[in-house]
Amino acid sequence: MDPDGSVLTVVEQGPDQTVLPISLECLSxxxxxxxxxxxxxxxxxxxxxxxDAARDLGHYGxxxxxxxxxxxxxxYHPELxxxxxxxxxxxxxxxxxxxxxxxxxxxxxxxxxxxLNAGLITDCVGFELGEGEVRFLKPVYSxxxxxxxxxATEPWLxxxxxxxxxxxxxxxxxxxxxxxxxxKLDRSALTIEVLRRVVxxxxxxxxxxxxxxxxxxxxxxxxxxxxxxxxxxxALNAAVGASRPPVDxxxxxxxxxxxxxxxxxxxxxxxxxxxxxxxxxxxxMIGSRTIVAINKDPNANIFRVADYGVVGDHEEVIPAFxxxxxxxxx
Numbered sequence: 001m002d003p004d005g006s007v008l009t010v011v012e013q014g015p016d017q018t019v020l021p022i023s024l025e026c027l028s029x030x031x032x033x034x035x036x037x038x039x040x041x042x043x044x045x046x047x048x049x050x051x052d053a054a055r056d057l058g059h060y061g062x063x064x065x066x067x068x069x070x071x072x073x074x075x076y077h078p079e080l081x082x083x084x085x086x087x088x089x090x091x092x093x094x095x096x097x098x099x100x101x102x103x104x105x106x107x108x109x110x111x112x113x114x115x116l117n118a119g120l121i122t123d124c125v126g127f128e129l130g131e132g133e134v135r136f137l138k139p140v141y142s143x144x145x146x147x148x149x150x151x152a153t154e155p156w157l158x159x160x161x162x163x164x165x166x167x168x169x170x171x172x173x174x175x176x177x178x179x180x181x182x183x184k185l186d187r188s189a190l191t192i193e194v195l196r197r198v199v200x201x202x203x204x205x206x207x208x209x210x211x212x213x214x215x216x217x218x219x220x221x222x223x224x225x226x227x228x229x230x231x232x233x234x235a236l237n238a239a240v241g242a243s244r245p246p247v248d249x250x251x252x253x254x255x256x257x258x259x260x261x262x263x264x265x266x267x268x269x270x271x272x273x274x275x276x277x278x279x280x281x282x283x284x285m286i287g288s289r290t291i292v293a294i295n296k297d298p299n300a301n302i303f304r305v306a307d308y309g310v311v312g313d314h315e316e317v318i319p320a321f322x323x324x325x326x327x328x329x330x
Contacts, residue, residue, distance in 0.1 A: 008094035022100035024167035048074035058174035163266030215241030219274025277302030
């Protein structure tokens, strides 16, 4: 146990067992927070057969890597992962637990906060260090206001928004030791039973880590419009996103939803096609560095936040854009 406390970053892996980019961003934010507090940075990885990943994590800056390796942790289960994380807390006694703002953490973080009787702040984009106090920054009111929160109890549980920090860089030499964590898990005590897991096949970059996103709204008109967007996205090596109405109508996968109730993204380029610009959608993509809007309504709210805007029918604009792109590449 670290007598001066620590910052513990929870690392997530994707279906291919690679560390998620947002976890590397958390390691970067965790290092800044640990240095500001004058304590050590630890990382925790949970799963089955995570030894290689744990050793690789040591090259990204943590002072110690805890590896909770157990057959029951092979796939995410809320009760098992909560129990493992609570045991990791009891071993490390960190002042702060930092997680990426992912669908997994949105389920896991509140469970851990309840188990530890700890405060929780989700969807943070940064922090401020004051005299004896840390204030965590979070967009509120559909990202129109930046609020600062201070937690009265420890540990602090915080989830970090994607792209809020640059990812930690890999170093040639490992800086952190790997500490195996012998977690005790009891299947018989579970109240949730997983009946079936369905893994949806994904093509192209993942939405959360994509550098370019081509996103469609109700104005796309139907599933055929999203097939055209997918072709454009493939040409740009981009991910396909969607506002909520197309997801509700079944035109796009729920995993593609961007907005207040979907993924919060901040790519270098966000191309919004047929999206009106409702505040709920803007809350999920307003951090994009460059926003390009294509909409036939010149008064659409999306043009208020766009860096570049095209007033026109996407059925005409997108083919012309793809043709121009092909010409440039030649």
